[in-house]
Structures are given as structure tokens and as C-alpha cells.
Amino acid sequence: MSVISTKLRLVINNLSKINLRAKQIIRHGGYYSSEYLEDLGKVSTKFEVTKDPVDWKCVENILPRKTIPEPVKKDEYPSGWQPQADDMQSRPYYIERTRNHLIPVYLDLAQHNIRRHTIIRRVKGDIWLLEKEVTEFLQTLSNKPIRLQVNEFAGFIRINGDFVNAIKYWLKNKGY
Amino acid sequence: MLANILPKLRNTTSLCRYFSSALTTNENIEPRHLQYPSVYQKPRQIWVENLDSIDERKLGLIELHPTVFAANPRIDIIHQNVRWQQLYRYVSYAHTKLKFEVRGGGRKPWPQKGLGKARHSSIRSPLWKGGGIAHGPRSPTPHFYMLPFYTRINGLTSTLSIKFAQDDLHVVDNLELPTDEKSFLEELVKSRNWGPSVLFVDDTDIMPRNITAATDEIKHINLMPVYGLNVYSMLKYETLVITRSAIDLIESKILENLNRNDDKTFTGKYKVNQV
Structure with missing residues (x-):
């Protein structure tokens, strides 16, 4: 028995020596099978310090923007997006664009997606006129009477049913 | 007798000014440039006043951003903020013993x-x-929770707008007082009808020496830097007196947060170990 055990020990010792010699990554290797860190000595990475504003502009281009900038005025945009019209101050009600320059109309799903509510947010001014116009428009799309709730204080309208794209299209055509 | 009346007569000189809102000095207040200008709402205007004399002098008009100072007075959001401010630091120490804890x-x-x-x-x-008591209160019970970020921001805009609409918001050029006596400040607050309690807000937390010494002994007139401004304190004090530089800082901070693009990084669920 003792002979076998000494032989085994030898084999294990040799195997561990082979492991140490082998520097390539071992398949199914883990934390314990990985090698220790070695001191690589002095590593010389060459760099240059510059305070040139032209160079800094290149860095600024890579940095993510903190806000979405004001879009450049064009007649038509490839995505179909449209900026708000310019005559907003003279209108009776106003729907503010979001920080991403989108129309704030959202779908609210609840009760395992059975309840579908469309919400028009950020309404300022005469919200009751908007309610009247929206119901007139939606009545053309639906056979049932339109049920909606107006919250003048918080500035939103909640409509029963999924009319998000229809309302977004309608508001876009009106210039909002 | 005369000595008692004379200091009070100082206030009567300004009586005629109660009914006039004309510019009383020629000092130039530089106009403010509003960032992220509102398309629909007009900028609001407020007088810049002085603090160096008891008589009020109007130094000039400045404009305030309507999204910050003319927001809807959402009392529901304000209530959420006040409730949160009271609860997040409250720990209940009510305690009862279970069956196995009773001797x-x-x-x-x-x-x-x-x-x-x-x-x-x-x-x-x-x-x-x-x-023992089954399902009784156990100590300590923390009531900490985090209000969503934009509920906190909207709480600030709602409260500032309410203060502005109720004429309880005043803008001063700086907080320099001529003396460090508390009677001067008390008289000033009384003559300007600022009510019993006043909160002075500046952009830094190192305030001028005179106002620090004067407010030190008056418990209902206090100082606060911009970074400490909160809904509870604004409601607690009758009048809010903000320096012009503090107005700039408050407005820029709130507008930056309302318009920033990377809001997804901090509007998620609050984790206790987050930075």
C-alpha cells in the first residue's frame, strides 16, 4: 500500500509542476486554478498632457450630452418627427413637449393589461376645450361613447381605451 | 418718553412707500438670462430689495423662470414631501414582549x-x-423610505410657486446688515410685514457676520444655505427671503434636473447602499 501512495504523491507533484509551467488559460479554470499576479517591473506608457481647446473639443464630442439639444430646423425629418409650431402663445391650450422633444401621450396598462388608459400629460391653459375636441375626434374612431377624466389641477386627461397613436397623430397635425 | 418713541418713528417714514412700487434707487441690477425658456408661460417678475436699511428700497426687477416659480400648486405633492420628511428619520420605540420573553x-x-x-x-x-403579546409593536421600527426623485423636485417647485404667489417670497441683493444687533433685524422684519418667522437663504453656508450674530438669538428668524432648502422648512417659515445669487442657483439646479437626459440612472428603485 505504501508503495502505491508514494507513487501517487509523485504523480500529483509532477502534475502540479506541469500546471505551474503551463501559462496558457486552462479550460474550466476557476479562481483557485488561476496563477498568482507577477511583478511586471516598470511599465512605460507614453502620454502627453495637452491643454489645447481644439483637442478638448474632440473629447467633448465623445462625452454624452447632459440634455437633448434643440433640434436643427428643417422642413422634413427622416424619422417623421415634427417640431412644435411657433404660434403656441396665441393658442387657448398648450401641451408641453417632454425633455426629449416628444408629445407626452402615454398608455397606462393595468389589471393584467385589460384596463387600457391613454393619458395626455403636461396640458396647460384651457384643458376643457381640449377635452371637447378630443372627444369629438375620438368619437369618429369608436362606436361606443368615449369615457374620459379631466384633471385640470394636475394638467392631464385620462381616456378609457388605447388611442395613443391616434391622439399623437392628431396632435402632431395640429402642431403641438 | 421721547427716547422711547423716536426709534419707532423711524418706521413711519416709510409709510408712504407702502403704496408705491416705483424704483427708489438708480442702482443697476443686471437682468437675468433664463435657461430653457418656456414657450407658453411668461416669465414672472420680482423686485430685488435691500437689507442694509429698515426702509425698503427697491433696487430693480428681475425675472423668474415660470416652470420653477409659477408651477401648479400641487398640494398633494407637497403633502407627500412633508410626510416623507417627517417619516424618514422617525423610529418607533414602542415595544411589547412575546410569550417566550415574559418571565x-x-x-x-x-x-x-x-x-x-x-x-x-x-x-x-x-x-x-x-x-405575552401576539403581533405587538417591536422596537426599533424604522419608517425610512425614499420619495421618488421627481416628486421631490416637484415638491420644491410647488412650494416655491406657492410662496411666490402668496407674496411670501422676497429677493434681496445680499445679506449684509449694518449692525449685528438683533433689534435692527426684528424692526426690519416688522416694518416690512414679513410676519413672525423668516427664513433667509443664501447660496453659500458661510453667511455675513452681522446677520449670523443677529439671528443667533432670535429663534424664529433663521439662515439656510441653498443645499439645505426643503419643502418642510419653506412651509414652516412665514416668509422666505432669498438672495439673488441663491435664486440663480436654485433655478439652475431645478431646471437642470427637469431637463437632464440621464435621469434613468437615479429614478429607479432606491437601494439603501447606493451612493
């Missing part, structure tokens, strides 16, 4: 069968008088 009760009081009495295993059972 004794290890022995069965009487045999299970044969006595015609109800079966009981311990005299400290919750059914017994002097026994």
Missing part, C-alpha cells in the same frame, strides 16, 4: 385532562392576563 411560564399549569378546566400549556400564553 416564567415554563411549566404546564395543570394536567391536560381530568380537571374539567380549559387546556393550557403556559401561564404566559397570549390568552392569559400578564402573558
Whole structure:
């Protein structure tokens, strides 16, 4: 028995020596099978310090923007997006664009997606006129009477049913 | 007698000014440039006043951003903020003992069968008088929770707008007082009808020496830097007096947060170990 055990020990010792010699990554290797860190000595990475504003502009281009900038005025945009019209101050009600320059109309799903509510947010001014116009428009799309709730204080309208794209299209055509 | 009346007469000189809102000095207040200008709402205007004399002098008009100072007065959001400010630091120390924590009760009081009495295993059972309490309050119970980020921001805009609409918001050029006597400040607050309690807000937390010494002894007139401004304190004090530089800082901070693009990074669920 003792002979076998000494032989085994030898084999294990040799195997561990082979492991140490082998520097390539071992398949199914883990934390314990990985090698220790070695001191690589002095590593010389060459760099240059510059305070040139032209160079800094290149860095600024890579940095993510903190806000979405004001879009450049064009007649038509490839995505179909449209900026708000310019005559907003003279209108009776106003729907503010979001920080991403989108129309704030959202779908609210609840009760395992059975309840579908469309919400028009950020309404300022005469919200009751908007309610009247929206119901007139939606009545053309639906056979049932339109049920909606107006919250003048918080500035939103909640409509029963999924009319998000229809309302977004309608508001876009009106210039909002 | 005359000596008693004379200091009070100082206030009467300004009586005629109560009814006039004309510019009383020629000092130039540089106009403000509003960032992220509103398309629909007009900028609001407010007088810049002085603090170096008891008589009020209007130094000039500045404009305020309507999204910050003319927001809807959402009292529901304000209530959420006040509730959160009271609760997040509240720890309930109400405590009751469970059955096993009450002394004794290890022995069965009487045999299970044969006595015609109800079966009981311990005299400290919750059914017994002097026994443990089932589902009672346990100490300490923290009530900490985090209000969503934009509820906190909207709470600030709502409260600032309410203060502005109710004429309880005043803008001063700086907080320099001529003396460090508290009577001067008390008289000034009284003559300008600023009510019993006043909160002075500046952009830095190192305030001028005179106003620090004067407010030190008055408990209902206090100083606060911009980074400490909160809904609860704004409601607690009758009048809010903000320096012009503090107005700039408050407005830029709120507008930056309302318009920033990377809001997804901090509007998620609050984790206790987050930075």
C-alpha cells in the first residue's frame, strides 16, 4: 500500500509542476486554478498632457450630452418627427413637449393589461376645450361613447381605451 | 418718553412707500438670462430689495423662470414631501414582549385532562392576563423610505410657486446688515410685514457676520444655505427671503434636473447602499 501512495504523491507533484509551467488559460479554470499576479517591473506608457481647446473639443464630442439639444430646423425629418409650431402663445391650450422633444401621450396598462388608459400629460391653459375636441375626434374612431377624466389641477386627461397613436397623430397635425 | 418713541418713528417714514412700487434707487441690477425658456408661460417678475436699511428700497426687477416659480400648486405633492420628511428619520420605540420573553411560564399549569378546566400549556400564553403579546409593536421600527426623485423636485417647485404667489417670497441683493444687533433685524422684519418667522437663504453656508450674530438669538428668524432648502422648512417659515445669487442657483439646479437626459440612472428603485 505504501508503495502505491508514494507513487501517487509523485504523480500529483509532477502534475502540479506541469500546471505551474503551463501559462496558457486552462479550460474550466476557476479562481483557485488561476496563477498568482507577477511583478511586471516598470511599465512605460507614453502620454502627453495637452491643454489645447481644439483637442478638448474632440473629447467633448465623445462625452454624452447632459440634455437633448434643440433640434436643427428643417422642413422634413427622416424619422417623421415634427417640431412644435411657433404660434403656441396665441393658442387657448398648450401641451408641453417632454425633455426629449416628444408629445407626452402615454398608455397606462393595468389589471393584467385589460384596463387600457391613454393619458395626455403636461396640458396647460384651457384643458376643457381640449377635452371637447378630443372627444369629438375620438368619437369618429369608436362606436361606443368615449369615457374620459379631466384633471385640470394636475394638467392631464385620462381616456378609457388605447388611442395613443391616434391622439399623437392628431396632435402632431395640429402642431403641438 | 421721547427716547422711547423716536426709534419707532423711524418706521413711519416709510409709510408712504407702502403704496408705491416705483424704483427708489438708480442702482443697476443686471437682468437675468433664463435657461430653457418656456414657450407658453411668461416669465414672472420680482423686485430685488435691500437689507442694509429698515426702509425698503427697491433696487430693480428681475425675472423668474415660470416652470420653477409659477408651477401648479400641487398640494398633494407637497403633502407627500412633508410626510416623507417627517417619516424618514422617525423610529418607533414602542415595544411589547412575546410569550417566550415574559418571565416564567415554563411549566404546564395543570394536567391536560381530568380537571374539567380549559387546556393550557403556559401561564404566559397570549390568552392569559400578564402573558405575552401576539403581533405587538417591536422596537426599533424604522419608517425610512425614499420619495421618488421627481416628486421631490416637484415638491420644491410647488412650494416655491406657492410662496411666490402668496407674496411670501422676497429677493434681496445680499445679506449684509449694518449692525449685528438683533433689534435692527426684528424692526426690519416688522416694518416690512414679513410676519413672525423668516427664513433667509443664501447660496453659500458661510453667511455675513452681522446677520449670523443677529439671528443667533432670535429663534424664529433663521439662515439656510441653498443645499439645505426643503419643502418642510419653506412651509414652516412665514416668509422666505432669498438672495439673488441663491435664486440663480436654485433655478439652475431645478431646471437642470427637469431637463437632464440621464435621469434613468437615479429614478429607479432606491437601494439603501447606493451612493
